[in-house]
Amino acid sequence: MAGYILRRLVSTIAVMAVVGIFIFLLLRLAPGDPAAMIAGKEATAEMIAGIREQLGLNAPLPVQFARWAGDMLRGDFGTSIFAGRPVLELIAQRLEPTVSLALMTMLLSVTVGVSFGILAAWRAGRLVDRLLTAFSALGYSVPVFVIGYFLIYLFAIKTHWLPVQGYVPIDAGLGHWFVHLILPTVTLSLGYIAFIARVTRTSMLEVLSEDYMRTAAAKGASSYAMLFHHALKNAGIPILTVIGISFAYLIGGVVLTETVFNIPGIGRLVVDAINNRDYPIIQSVIILTSGLYVLINLAIDLAYTLVDPRVRY
């Protein structure tokens, strides 16, 4: 197992290096110029040229790459062209909102999604199954911004129960932090609940039709024991995979939700950086996210051993 983990960790570095080279070239070859963005709408070509020189953007591409790669190897992720602050500091500033939203969303999605999936599988073909399937289809197909605006209208503007927008750091008070996350969490969770519920239902139905489940029923096992002790554990691998992928996706940035609820997270940081051509931020976030994806996948693979003793590394 230790050897397996070590190999996967080494591969993470390789993945991050490949992603780094790819994103560096992609950004330089794409149209756009940070100097022009800094100088503004009415700037003259002379002003822009001066800023390009100052930022070192006139240097040949290999020289720019060598400088950047050297800095990265020393653990220096660079400084934002616009904010003039270290990129890692800006990422750290945005990490808490994104992680808070991702964790809350996963908590709600997994709890409700798995429960709905089990319930639908247990009552397959009946009214409750049809209702939950319809809910899944709805949650899956209605865009996040529609749900978001609807909830804002209902709970923030009409009733004033919850705030419209913004994020309050956890150290500013647990209550404020929680209240500001309710609407974005519910909005974001609906799609994930639907996704997890569907996968859970399918996976559970497959297991429930196995011979050993019939045997258990014949032996008089209770519904609770059949669903939670026998079926859920055996249906666990696809569910775990879905949860892991969902979590990785959430950390990667949920731009729409962050935009609708004005949450200053990683997603918005990257989108703003792309609009401004703030290369150091884009490169760093994408490299770190790729590494995180690999690590989350590793965590999922390791978690398989918990639900399926046949899995060995």
Add this chain to the structure above:
Amino acid sequence: MTISRREVLKAGVATGTVLAIPSVLRAQKAPTDARTVRMVKVGGLTVFDPVVTTANITQDHATAIYDTLFSLDSKFVPQPQMVGKWGVSDDKKTYTFELRDGLGWHDGRPVTAADCVASIRRSFEAGGPGQLMMAQGADISKKDDKTFTIALREPLGVLTLMLSQYRYIMREKDADRPATEAVTTNIGSGPFRFNQSLAKPGASFAYDRNEKYVPRSEPSDGLAGAKIVNVDRVVWNNIGDQQTALAALHAGEIDYFEGPPPDLFADIESDPNLALEVLDKSGQDYFLRMNCLQKPFDSVKARQAVLHLVDQEAFLSVISPDPKYSSTVNSFFGSGNPVSNDENTGWFKKGGDPEKAKQLFAEAGYAGEKVVILDPTDWREADNASQLLAVALQKIGVNAEVAPSDWGGLVARRNKKGPVEDGGWSIFITSESDYSRGDPITDSTLSMNGEKGWYGWPKSDEYEALRAKWANVDTAERKALARKMQQIAWNLAGTVLLGRVISPIARRMTLTGLIGMPEVVPMWNMRKASA
């Protein structure tokens, strides 16, 4: 080991108390909601130095934290601001300025003449109108701690006007660097202090009242006079989604929403707690710029064809559909300026004449060359106008196509002077303040100095000769100059105006006292009443 319920409760209370400590401390320091104004501005503040950018939001930031030697009053006349006494020599070539008492940096040190000298030098080196002064070999020198002089080879009548237009005074150690290297310290001597500890780039910025600021004794008038701050803190929230910003305004989470889109006006007007207010009465002039170096617009006839083709009312209907907030504009110098005029406008004024446009394209020898319109899809108004222009050109047989990109892609591509086959361009659409079109010295888009000038590169030596006289003549003479320049400008037709749009801001009724000036929203003078 077993844990009792009481122990769990105790641990919970202890954790809650620890978590609550920072919020309690913060609550002791933070101003109350009634003394805090929350604003949503157009775009995000990404560049902090007003010398390296022309972005309006950076001018707003600079207007809050820096001070200027002179400021424009509501009639756009420069009035002393940091300057106490000043005078000009009999030959009108040497200006002497003495700083008024009580000026201090946010770091506690006094403002000196050396700071002013370094700031003026850097600001004028940045290009634009400042180069006019530097070309005259201006000698900017400190005489003593509070006095400095500007000595010129020739008189320059617009000097105090130039010193009033966004020439912010920075500390000598900040200003002593190239004009292309951005200052990020954000330490000024203005009525607001930039709160570095609350700065979250891309998310929010906070400005605190500078308690040590000594305002002038004259009443507030435009950007001039006393800058009296009536609130403790102003927070700029960068809410990227306009629908969310409006919802936050309805709910009272923000007090001010800049540039709401026209389709939200009715919603704002329906809420008795909200108001639409026009602060910048001059508005924005939308215009298209043609590449005068490449086919087909290297031909005057082809450019004049576009002048005939454009129907401003049609363009305004896709840019700003509410006629209450838009109007046509035919003067090269904008519609609301003292030098705006109707010289040489009769022949194209009506616009929307495709037959005439078709005829002129034919006379220009147009042979089906591709016309590429740069289309910034992340700027709704310019995107709509670009699409409409493409259709209008296609209808008269021009091989026009839009090149969609974001604004970042457009500003990079518009720098290319080559043909469209080599990644060049034919037309792009943008906007600028109607007010700034009233001054061809400070507005670089009004230059016609060919490849040294602004994108599109129209060239007229005759026009440039007239422009050079602008700096040293009075208003009556400028009006006469403007007519002559406009005669040339419309014949040359490098620019075609698409109409003027006024953008009201939306605010809570509890926020009052906002100062209305073009291009900048100062934050002093405003008051917030309890809801």
